[in-house]
Amino acid sequence: MRTVIVEIAVERYHFVCGHCGYEWTADYDVQYLRDYLGEVLAFYRLNGAPVEPPPGDVIICPRCGEGPVRVELIGRRDVPVASLDSDEPRQKVTTTPEERRASVPHLDAHDGGTSRS
Secondary structure, three states, X not given: OOOEEEEEEEEEEEEEEOOOOXXXXXXXXXXXXXXXXXXXEEEEEEOOXXXXXXXXXXXXXXXXXXXXXXXXXXXXXXXXXXXXXXXXXXXXXXXXXXXXXHOOOOOOHHHHOOEEO
């Protein structure tokens, strides 16, 4: 099966717990792929791990563990897909993905968002 990347973005969501009022934001990496049938599917990652889409009903409050949680998309930044035909700056990579991951600290989801009480 062949899939094609249609779009890559970082989407910022704002969450409000309906139970305790806690508010927070989180940045999700989103890849939009077109499958071999022509359908576009969105894949969400938070802190590098695959997760359910944030608008889903599975979000629970990190403070009280309850819900419901109101979710709102409040920002978006496209991540352009590179093209070898462009004149954009580039650098030859001589390390493996594992070496690149091990060379710097891992950023967790809290680095990209804020929380408020």
